[in-house]
Every structure is written in C-alpha cells, then in structure tokens.
Amino acid sequence: MNYNTIVTLFMVAVVPTLLSASEPSAFGAGDLSNPEPYGLTSSEKVILETKDKLKKVAQKSNSQASQLDSLRERIDGLQSIVESIGRKTHKNKVTLQKLKEEEKNIFSNSNEYQERLSKSVQENSQKIEELKKNLLEVSKLLDRINARYVTKHEYNSLVVSVNNFKDLIAKELHIKIKSSNNSKLSSPKLYNLAKKNYDRRYYTKAIQNYEELIRRNYKPAYSHYMIGEMYYKRKNYAKAISYFKKSAALYSKASYMPKLMLHSAIAMQKSGDRSHARSFYKAIIVKYPNSIEAKEARKRLK
Numbered sequence: 001m002n003y004n005t006i007v008t009l010f011m012v013a014v015v016p017t018l019l020s021a022s023e024p025s026a027f028g029a030g031d032l033s034n035p036e037p038y039g040l041t042s043s044e045k046v047i048l049e050t051k052d053k054l055k056k057v058a059q060k061s062n063s064q065a066s067q068l069d070s071l072r073e074r075i076d077g078l079q080s081i082v083e084s085i086g087r088k089t090h091k092n093k094v095t096l097q098k099l100k101e102e103e104k105n106i107f108s109n110s111n112e113y114q115e116r117l118s119k120s121v122q123e124n125s126q127k128i129e130e131l132k133k134n135l136l137e138v139s140k141l142l143d144r145i146n147a148r149y150v151t152k153h154e155y156n157s158l159v160v161s162v163n164n165f166k167d168l169i170a171k172e173l174h175i176k177i178k179s180s181n182n183s184k185l186s187s188p189k190l191y192n193l194a195k196k197n198y199d200r201r202y203y204t205k206a207i208q209n210y211e212e213l214i215r216r217n218y219k220p221a222y223s224h225y226m227i228g229e230m231y232y233k234r235k236n237y238a239k240a241i242s243y244f245k246k247s248a249a250l251y252s253k254a255s256y257m258p259k260l261m262l263h264s265a266i267a268m269q270k271s272g273d274r275s276h277a278r279s280f281y282k283a284i285i286v287k288y289p290n291s292i293e294a295k296e297a298r299k300r301l302k
Contacts, residue, residue, distance in 0.1 A: 136287070187218040194226070203230040221250035225260055237267035258284060258293035265297065 185193065194209030207230055210223040228243030244264045248257070265280035281297040288294050 187213065187216055190216075191219065194223075198226060198230065203234065206230060221247050221254060222256075224250065225254070225256055228260070229263065232263050232267060235270075237271045240264075240267050241271075258288045258291045261287075262293040262296060265300070269300070 190209055190213060194206050194213065197203075197206035197209060207227055210227050213223045214220050224243045224247035228240045228247060231237075231243060232240035241264055244260050244267075247254075248260060254260075261280055261284050265277045265284070268274075268277035268280065278301065281301050284291070284297040285294045285301075
C-alpha cells in the first residue's frame, strides 16, 4: 500500500469529522495543503502530525517494498546459482560414474590382457616344443622339398638322357646278363660282394650288385645310397641326387644320413642349384650340429 492510498483512506475516514468541528481561516490559516501551514487548531495539528506519520510509514513501506524487491532479485539470482550448481553437481556425478565404469573396464581389460599374455606365453612355449620336434624331423621335410622341386640341371639332364638312351639300354641289358649270374648268390653274399667291388673302386660291378639287391628288396635304402655315392664320385650329379633322394625316402634315420645330405647339397651346388644346396647345408647344421658334415656345411655356406 503506497503513501497516496494511505492518505486518501485517512482523509475519507477522519477529515470529515474534523472539518465539522471548525472552519479554516479565510486568510489561509489552517490550510493543511500549505507547505508551511499556520494558525492550526489542535485538531488540525493532530491531522498534520498524523499525516506526517503516515507519510513516514508510507516512505518506510516503500523502502521495505524496494528492499523486498531487491531481496527477491537476490533470491532469484541465488536460485539461479543453486540451480546451476545443481546441474553441475549432477553432471559431475554422471562424469564420476563414467570414470568409475571406465576404471572397471580398464581393470577388466588389464586382467584380460594378463590372461591373454599368459595364454600367449603358453602357446609360444608349445610352439617352441613343436619347433624342436620339427627340427628333429627336418629330414622328412627335406624329403618333401625334394619331391616337389625340379632343378634346372635335372631338366637339362633330360636332354643328356635322351642322347645317352642307347648306352643306357645297353647297360641295362648288360646288368640283366650279370644279374643272372649273381642270382645264384644269396642276398648276404651278394651284399658282401657289392661292398668288395665298391672298396676296390669297381663301380660298374658294384652298381650292378646293388641294383640286384634293390630288385630283391634287400637293404634297398643302403643300396640306393651306395649307388648314389658311386655316381657322385663319377660326377654324375643328377643320378646321384636321384638315388640319394630314394634312399632318404626309404629310411631317413640311417647313420649315413649326414653324409648323404652333404653330398646331395654339394651335387646341387655343382649343378648350379645353389638355393636348395644352401637349404641342405643349413639343415645339416641344425640336425647334426656336431658332425663332420656340419663343419663342412658351415665352410661351404661361407
């Protein structure tokens, strides 16, 4: 309620009663609207005092209303701040929850990584063991390699084989004639005879003897090896490799395998097939590291 409203109510309620008691002076005495009234009666003075009090009350009321509005504005501002803090608090709670979840995920991933690492170590250990076993069986792998490749020399040797076709037929016929004579001997005796002919460097006779032993299936792996050795000494590397390959395929754990592999590698190297020769040298070093053949293989690799 403002000042004008209070004064109006007061004038409506009080002034008519007071005015009935006395009349104002004709010269302005008792004029309450005058900024400096004079000639006031006791009733007019009471009215003036009351008017001043009401004015002060109205001013005070207006001041309080202004302060109240200011407080309301401050309260609104504080409410905005509180709401902002509330939103930030909620946002921080959400962020904290996410961080906790990420921490759990990181911890979970760390455990999972440790498990995978442990599993990988175990698998690698198993693979190492398998690799060791594979190294022990490298001769079988070499046999598979030999069965799958054809060297340039072997291809060229086909041409030579055609040119020597007649000689081969003649030798085959000669072997059949000799084999008919050797057929009377027992396999152990024929085996001893083949060894004697080899030691005497009668390679033609020794080859015939071992060929007969192969037909009888008597120690065929060793017989192929010996024939390969004689062709190797004659520098017929294509035939030597062929017989070495058959010998290894029949029995890969023979005591003469280091020498067989070394001579196979040298024959390949002499034939121009250096790539496979290098593979055989490395295989000898891996499978028979302390052998004389491994020492020779290391020299040739250099």
